[in-house]
Amino acid sequence: MSNNKTKTHKAQGKQKANGGDNIVVRILRWTYQSILLVATVFLLLLLVASAFSDRIDPCDFHYISFLGIGFHLILAAVLCWVLVLIVLRRWVLTLLTLCVLILINERITRYCPLNILGKDAQTSIADTNGIKHEIGNIDTLSILTYNTCALGQVHLSKIKEKIPVLDVIRNSHADIVCMQEYAFTLSENGHTQEQIRKSLADLYPYYDYMPNTGRKAMGIALYSKYPIKRALRIDKRSKGYVSSMYYELMVKERRIALVNNHLKSNMIEKRDRMLYGEMVEHFEPDSIERIRTGMLRSLGKGYKARAAQAKMIKTFVNEQVGDSDMPVIICGDFNDTPVSYCYRTMRGDLHDAWQDAGLGTGTTYNQHHLWFRIDYVLHSSHFKTLSAKVLDQYTYSDHYPMLTKIQLLPCN
Numbered sequence: 001m002s003n004n005k006t007k008t009h010k011a012q013g014k015q016k017a018n019g020g021d022n023i024v025v026r027i028l029r030w031t032y033q034s035i036l037l038v039a040t041v042f043l044l045l046l047l048v049a050s051a052f053s054d055r056i057d058p059c060d061f062h063y064i065s066f067l068g069i070g071f072h073l074i075l076a077a078v079l080c081w082v083l084v085l086i087v088l089r090r091w092v093l094t095l096l097t098l099c100v101l102i103l104i105n106e107r108i109t110r111y112c113p114l115n116i117l118g119k120d121a122q123t124s125i126a127d128t129n130g131i132k133h134e135i136g137n138i139d140t141l142s143i144l145t146y147n148t149c150a151l152g153q154v155h156l157s158k159i160k161e162k163i164p165v166l167d168v169i170r171n172s173h174a175d176i177v178c179m180q181e182y183a184f185t186l187s188e189n190g191h192t193q194e195q196i197r198k199s200l201a202d203l204y205p206y207y208d209y210m211p212n213t214g215r216k217a218m219g220i221a222l223y224s225k226y227p228i229k230r231a232l233r234i235d236k237r238s239k240g241y242v243s244s245m246y247y248e249l250m251v252k253e254r255r256i257a258l259v260n261n262h263l264k265s266n267m268i269e270k271r272d273r274m275l276y277g278e279m280v281e282h283f284e285p286d287s288i289e290r291i292r293t294g295m296l297r298s299l300g301k302g303y304k305a306r307a308a309q310a311k312m313i314k315t316f317v318n319e320q321v322g323d324s325d326m327p328v329i330i331c332g333d334f335n336d337t338p339v340s341y342c343y344r345t346m347r348g349d350l351h352d353a354w355q356d357a358g359l360g361t362g363t364t365y366n367q368h369h370l371w372f373r374i375d376y377v378l379h380s381s382h383f384k385t386l387s388a389k390v391l392d393q394y395t396y397s398d399h400y401p402m403l404t405k406i407q408l409l410p411c412n
Contacts, residue, residue, distance in 0.1 A: 152396030
């Protein structure tokens with residue numbers, strides 16, 4: 001009997017011990033699952049806030065715009081987190097994350113499209129009755145947009161040295177060239193406006209130049225193989241102006257509206273850009289505070305300025321085009337990423353040529369460890385994008401040129 005009692009007491013003691021162990025295990029498991037859930041929800045909320053930050057006007061609340069500029073970093077973190085969840089076999093959280101990625105898919109393809117196969121020209125078009133008709137002549141148009149950083153002359157060792165940027169333009173064989181930060185010298189000892197103009201006149205018989213306010217020899221320029229029928233400066237104020245020109249060109253016997261833009265820069269001082277570069281290479285804790293007080297303040301001012309400019313440009317273009325069925329192209333240096341209020345306002349119902357036919361992030365700004373796509377070609381549905389390329393082999397400027405080929409579709 002005593003042996004049986006002893007065994008019973010031992011079994012009960014073991015059961016109590018196991019019960020205690022089970023409680024600890026359950027607490028640890030709950031803590032582990034809670035950490036995974038909280039981390040997943042936090043990352044997804046951050047991603048959604050970043051993806052839809054372009055819907056909030058920076059003039060009302062500019063801090064949300066900082067999430068937009070970091071969209072690619074947040075997206076990369078979420079994609080890495082998905083892999084972790086798959087390895088841990090957390091299928092519910094994995095499914096939740098994939099659903100959110102599907103929700104913001106348009107933003108992802110806007111930032112990093114994967115058009116691997118390329119685009120073919122459209123060979124038929126439907127009329128108002130839905131009947132398809134074959135397109136006889138395939139009319140195409142190539143556009144080069146290029147922030148030239150003073151035509152790359154800052155890299156020249158001699159004043160009269162040949163300007164390589166002009167060779168880039170010639171070799172592109174573009175039909176229309178929209179340049180920003182186009183510069184020349186007022187002295188005969190350098191490259192004058194007339195000399196530069198003559199060097200491209202055989203390819204581009206039509207030319208227009210608009211100087212920046214307060215500067216005679218720096219501005220935006222248009223070189224075209226097609227006649228310029230109308231040219232209007234969008235904003236004529238002497239201060240706080242928009243560096244944008246509205247043109248109407250006669251292309252393939254069609255009148256086309258084209259806008260060349262150079263929107264407000266972020267006004268980040270050189271010392272702040274250098275500080276950021278040093279922080280990327282050699283992180284120091286006090287660098288964050290110094291960047292916050294310098295670079296972020298400048299970014300905030302830039303967001304607000306570009307938001308106002310973008311609204312002004314779109315209003316102006318809509319007023320000029322009106323109810324006419326005129327094809328529209330808006331291009332240039334927006335100084336903002338594809339996930340921004342400025343981009344969303346400028347784009348409206350237009351197509352982004354890079355999103356339609358590009359491959360990868362399409363980085364156009366390439367200095368100080370800041371790699372972003374801030375140069376664009378947007379167009380109305382009168383066109384179809386056939387190709388979009390960033391010519392990153394040319395490093396004469398802090399921007400790469402972007403060459404786009406589009407098809408001009410016949411009228412319905």
